[in-house]
Amino acid sequence: MKILLIIFKLKNKNVRNFNHLLNSSYFSDVVVVDGDLDQFSYQIKHKYDYILFGNPNFEIELQDIKHGIQQIENSKINIVQWTLRNPNYIKSNKYNFYSYRELFSPVLVPLDSQKATIDLQTYFNAITYVKEKAYVGSRYIGRDLRNKGYKEDLINLTTALLKYTSVKKLIHIYEAEKDIVKFLDFIIDNQVFERKIDKNTQIRLLILINQKFNNIKLLQLRKHTNLHLVYRLVFKNYYDEALSALTLYRSKRYWYYIEKEMADKLGNVDFDVKETKAWKDTQKFRNLRIFSKNLFLILEKQFLKILVNLIRHFSSKTIWLISERKDSASDNSYFLFKYINRNRNDIISYYILDKTARQSKKKVEKVGKVVNFSSLKHKLLMLLADKYITAFTIEETMIPYDIETYKKIYKKELLEKDIISIQHGMIMNNIAPYLHKNNYLIDYITANNKYEKNIIIETLGFNESNVLITGMTRHDNLSESSISPQKTNEILFMPTWQRGLQNLTIPQFLESNFYKKIYDLLRNKDFINFLKEENLCLNVLMHPQFEKYVQYLEIDETEITFVSMKDIEISDMIAKSKFLITDFSSIAVDFLFQQKNIIFYQYNKYAFHHVPSKQIKYSDIGQVALNLNQLITSLRKIKSNNYNLLSEYKSSYEKLFEVKKDTQKKLVDTIINLP
Structure with missing residues (x-):
């Protein structure tokens, strides 16, 4: 008796039963149905008497198979199905909702000798047959039905x-x-x-x-x-x-x-809890807790002010507090801090970092003094410092505890400070929701040129005297370390963060246009051939919030490498890259500063969440490609120019960078001379 076992490799399978059936010598051959069920097809190579379609989540004993064969041979029944019901009491071969699991239970059927191919049609014909059937009692042994x-x-x-x-x-x-x-x-x-x-x-x-x-x-x-x-x-x-x-x-x-x-637990909640006796009786304790917390902070402030007076008695040097993100040191703030510590003995500077940012702390400590965010020393320096300087806002990077509470307690002291935002990129769009003067403590903000200055004045609520054209301090580093486009074979692909994508499930992300367009680009034959012909290495740098999806984008091509923000210095990547491919990233400005080409692959211009400005457009900085064909055309265009900056962008370089060298010195001198 030759029996072919076709067994389903299910995600929820009983592993022990699956392996037992898979390795059983009782069957002449075993075929595993794995992956896409629609694609399953098996060419019959030998003569078999029966096929058993096995769902490993049902108990399948060898004696039950033998009993089923006997039932088929001794009657007109052509199908034996395993059941969770009592076989003696089955009156109808039809299913109801409560017996839905039997829709996919094991079935035994004789094999037509003329059949050359087996697919799932045979199986589904058997389980949907509602005339005469024989049944074999079984039990469900799969894993938890709820998983x-x-x-x-x-x-x-x-x-x-x-x-x-x-x-x-x-x-x-x-x-x-x-x-x-x-x-x-x-x-x-x-x-x-x-x-x-x-x-x-x-x-x-x-x-x-x-x-x-x-x-x-x-x-x-x-x-x-x-x-x-x-x-x-x-x-x-x-x-x-x-x-x-x-x-x-x-x-x-x-x-x-x-x-x-909640209603079952709380009962009727259609009342004002503050009017209840319990709330009124306990209000004094809540008031005491709030008063105690505020009193502690006020007393802490007075203690710190005493220390400040003592320290100022012995030293009157200018103190600047500098910050970036709480866990990073690679932007304009870091390069400003580095310059001050190497060139300005008249300024004492401190860099604020979270105590858990070990890698960044190690880097900054080689340059100057680091202060742990929210430490007592941090709070003391907030009073001692003359200037607060950050690449973002002090609300994001410098205020040591609850922002509103701190602003209330230190209102007078904050008004005495100069607060300068030195930016982390050229402002090309309306970013009022993120940086408007009405929403943040910012006295001065830096810019690269008069066009950017106009954008800031028009959209962010600053006066002309509050916008300082100084350039960006990291550009001095690029001037020193930039590698000529002709002398490097690395290019950078850096797609930006897009709102709404970071919290998607894996299947949802894989359905997004963002994923599909990047996936298609990295597998485009013309693109891959261009990299190979030009001996180029593409470094793909995803936004930190999207790094969890990198495994679904990786491709087995030696010309393409995925890099992580955790393992590289972004300034080094910019300096050593031949040109940039991005969608909306303002880091494109850094490439233009080096007089390197940029391709904006904007397959969906509506994905960008900022309102564009009239003064500075992406097309002023680099080529805009709306599809893969245009991107390939752009690549060939910069190749034909030997990767030098295309002539149409040289005027943009001249007008967008009013400060082309010594930006760090320019910024320090400008801040010192503030009224």
Whole structure:
């Protein structure tokens, strides 16, 4: 007796049972169905008497297989199916919602000697056969029915079932239409279908539901299913809208149950808690806690002021506090700090970093004095310092504790300081939500040219005298370390952060235009051939929030390397790169400063979340490519110019950098001479 075992390698499988069946000598051959079920096909190489389609989550004993063969040979029955019910009490071969797991239970069928190929059609024909069947009792031994792997298996098996089974048979295998409704609800109304399954699989299943069940009116009626709107959209071919409706429904239901749970715990909450006796009786304790905290901070301030007076009695040197991000030291602030410590003995400077930023602290300590963020020394220096200088805002990088509380307690002292934002890039767009003078403590802000100065005045609320044209201090470093385009073979691809992408699930991110366009670029034959022909190495530097997705972009090409912000100095990458490919990054300005070319690959200009300005446009700085063909054309254009800066951007270099050298000295002198 020759038996072919076709066994499903499910995500939620019982590993022990799977391996037991896989290695059993009882079967003549074993074939594993793995991956995409739709693609499964097996060419029959030998003569077999029977096929057992094995779901390893059901207990399959050898004596049950033998018993099934006897039942087939001694009767007219051609199918034996494993069941979780009592075989002696099965009156109908049809399924209901409560026996849905048996839709994909093991089945034993005799093999037609004329059959040359086996696919899942044979399996689904067997499990949807509703006339005479023999049953073998079994038990479910798969992992927890609530886990994600189980739901994913069900979704994939259901998709295959709908593909291989006719409408008439699908409707006929259920005891009632209401069981179909319950089953379909169960398959799509879950977190796995909504968030873990990729969009192509989601759409494929919805299309099959449309094709197979569009005549079942119960699916569109509120009283039979809460997903009635989802199904209505599916039956109108609005699949994206149906997925959005499903997400909205699930979100609404989630918060409904949260609200109900809280109401059950709290009872009637339709009252003002502040009017209750309990609240009034305990208010004095809350007031005491708030008063104690504020009193401590006020006393701390007085203590620090005493120390300040003592220190100033012995030293009157100018003190500058300098900061960037709390965990980094690679931007304009760092290069300013480095310059001061090497060239200005008349200024004492301190660099503020979080105590956990070990790598950055080690780097800065080689240059000068580092202060731990929020330490007592930090608070003391906030009073001692004459200037606060940051590449961002002091609210983000320098205020040592709760911003509003600190501003309230130190209001007078803050007014006595000069607060200067020295930027971390050229302002080319309207960034008012992030840097408007009304929202942050900024007295002065730096710029590179009169055009940028006009943008700042028009959009950020600064007066002309508050905008200082000094250039960016990191540009001195680029002048010293920049490698000529003709002498390097490295190029930098640096796509920017895009709002809304950082919190996506993996399947959702893989469906994003951002991912698809980068994926297509890195696998484009013309692009790869260009790199090879020109002996170029492309360094791909993703935004830190997107580094978790790098594994889905990596490609086995020696010309392409993925680098991380954690392992490189961005200033070094800029200096040694031949040219830049980005979408919107203001780091393009640093390349123009080196008189190197930039290609803006803006496949979706509406993805950028800033309003563009009239004064400085991307097309003033580099070539704008809207698709891959235009990008390849841009590459060939800069190649034809021997990678030197294209002539149309030389005027931009002249007008956008009013300070082309000694930017660090220029900035220090400008700050010292502030009124």
